[in-house]
Amino acid sequence: MKKLLNTVCAVALLALSWGAVQAQTYPxxxxxxxxxxxxxxxxxxxxxxxxxxxxxxxxxxxxxxxxxxxxxxxxxxxxxxxxxxxxxxxxxxxxxxxxxxxxxxxxxxxxxxxxxxxxxxxxPYVLLTNPKVPAKNVQEFIALAKAQPDGIHYASSGNGSAQHLIGGLFASMTKTQLKHVPYRSSNLAATDLVAGVVESSFAGVPNALAQVPNGRLNALAVTSAKRIPQLPNVPTMQEAGVTGFDATIxxxxxxxxxxxxxxxxxxxxxxxxxxxxxxxxxxxxxxxxxxxxxxxxxxxxxxxxxxxxxxxxxxxxxxxxx
The missing domain is CATH 3.40.190.150 (Bordetella uptake gene, domain 1)
Structure with a gap:
């Protein structure tokens, strides 16, 4: 038994020593x-x-x-x-x-x-729309989507992405039928949103900061429970009337x-x-x-x-x- 314990201790010490050596030589x-x-x-x-x-x-x-x-x-x-x-x-x-x-x-x-x-x-993410979309706030956007089932598209960085999921959550909570359009990156999604190929997107804050101040896109709401300092005038989804919506990535x-x-x-x-x-x-x-x-x-x-x-x-x- 004593020999076994000694062997176990020796193996443990060897592992610790090897880990220390790796840390010293890394990277x-x-x-x-x-x-x-x-x-x-x-x-x-x-x-x-x-x-x-x-x-x-x-x-x-x-x-x-x-x-x-x-x-x-x-x-x-x-x-x-x-x-x-x-x-x-x-x-x-x-x-x-x-x-x-x-x-x-x-x-x-x-x-x-x-x-x-x-x-x-x-x-958080930001609900962005192309300026040609007549809805100027979240409630108008919801009404527009309900009036045009599957007629309002939202772009994302791909199937299964956080953008896709947040869009699905929004559609579920607002009982709207938004059409998902997946891209290979959020940058490509934002490009088509600016061009008017798609009407909306739940985009990351960097995409919003690149396009909202210059008027190329409209920011309707942020998906977090609190407003963000980078976009202080943009309401939260909850402030915009979507009760309980809170999705921070x-x-x-x-x-x-x-x-x-x-x-x-x-x-x-x-x-x-x-x-x-x-x-x-x-x-x-x-x-x-x-x-x-x-x-x-x-x-x-x-x-x-x-x-x-x-x-x-x-x-x-x-x-x-x-």
Whole structure:
């Protein structure tokens, strides 16, 4: 028995020593952050702000790779199957824990296939309309949609995306029949919205800030429970008459499951320092998001609770994809 205990202790000490060695030598090559959405959306914007500062902190280049498609599953699957050495990371949105409720098949377990590093930011979405749409507020938009069943379209960054889900939630809560039009990125969706190809979109704050002040798009409401400082004159959905509507999206940094705790903790510490600086916080504010950090353990718990929360939303909204 004593020999067995000695063996167990030796193995544990060896694992700790190996983890310490990995932490000291990490990173040994460029780090890649996969963004499972197209360029131009707020996930991409946050990734690029973080990437520049993280490169300085790690002493290695940090490359941002956009891998959009299938409601963020293509990029996420790539990282889930990557070596768990901290050199391939993933920035996800709430979509990450929504996909299992929408798609019949997800090629990875959104919880078990990843090692959470940290929550990064929170952000609402904004109901935007093309100026040619005669509705000037949410109630007029609802009335217009009811008068033209399936005649009002809303663009999103893809099937199963947060934009898609929030649009479905809005349609469900207002008993309207909005026609969903999926794009490969929120940037492409915004481009067609400005051009008048589609009438509306539940877009990220960066897209709103790029188009609303110059009058190219109208902002009818934000999806959070409180107004946001970047668009102080835009009401919340609840203020606009959609009682109980509150849909804020988060972003988080993940690594593949099995990544040593020493590396995860190193990344968590570096991210916390970067995101807490006035310079980064201003950049995030300008991008329309609010810095919101966490420990790896707290992020893991949040993912589990959010998966349960959005599962109920998906069922109530009746959203399902093949």
């Amino acid at each position: 040994s090559k460029p780090v890649k952050i996969v963004v499972p959405f197209g360029p131009g959306g707020f996930t991409d914007v946050v990734a690029r702000i973080l990437g520049v500062k993280l490169s300085e902190s790690l002493g290695q280049p940090v490359v941002i790779e956009n891998r959009p498609g299938a409601g963020s599953m293509i990029g996420s699957d790539q990282v889930a199957k990557s070596a768990p050495d901290g050199h391939t990371l993933l920035i996800v949105s709430s979509t990450h824990v929504i996909s299992p409720w929408i798609y019949k098949s997800v090629p990875y377990d959104p919880i078990r296939a990843f090692a959470p590093v940290s929550k990064l930011v929170d952000s 988060w972003l988080a940094l993940l690594a593949p499951a099995g990544t040593p705790a020493s590396i995860v903790n190193r990344l968590n510490s570096d991210v916390a320092k970067i995101m807490s600086t006035p310079e980064t916080q201003k950049a995030m504010y300008d991008a329309g998001v609010e810095v919101s950090l966490s420990s790896p353990a707290a992020m893991s718990q949040l993912m589990v609770s959010e998966m349960d929360k959005w599962g109920k939303v998906v069922k109530e909204a009746g959203i399902k994809l093949e």
